[in-house]
Amino acid sequence: MTAAIILDTLERAGDKCADPAPLVYRRLFELRPDFEALFVMDSDGGVRGSMLATCFNAILGVLDDSPSQRVIISSSRFSHGGYGLADADLDLMFTAIRDTFRDLLGPDWTPEAEAAWAGLLAEIAAIT
């Protein structure tokens, strides 16, 4: 049920915006302005696009109870330590995705969607 609600929000947001990457990163940098400088070498947005795709796959994997996607989230916490990120910083990417989709859906964002995403973010935060 939760998965269906989240998949519905992903689909509706996709209808409204074919490439949410600029919006997601704008939100991430609102939440943490200091993160923007980390992507200074990514002049064509390729790394940001690929990182976001990895995050979407991770979301789908968590919804699907995929162990391998949980490992990817866990290992990204470790690998991003090299950029000076704390484990919990990684969760902000998923928060930025949720916030972006909430904005895109506007009045179509339901209390059920809010609750389903809160549960998903908590589940991801618990993957260490």
Ligand code: HEM
């Ligand atoms: C606030 C959260 C995050 C920040 C600030 C961040 C930052 C970065 C930075 C600075 C890079 C390298 C950029 C470069 O080489 O120019 C990177 C690459 C990458 N990140 Fe993140 N990251 C975050 C969250 C995540 C999460 C949650 C995942 C996966 C679930 C992830 C997966 C990746 C992957 C796969 C790459 C390599 C992309 C490529 O080179 O194709 N990141 N990230």
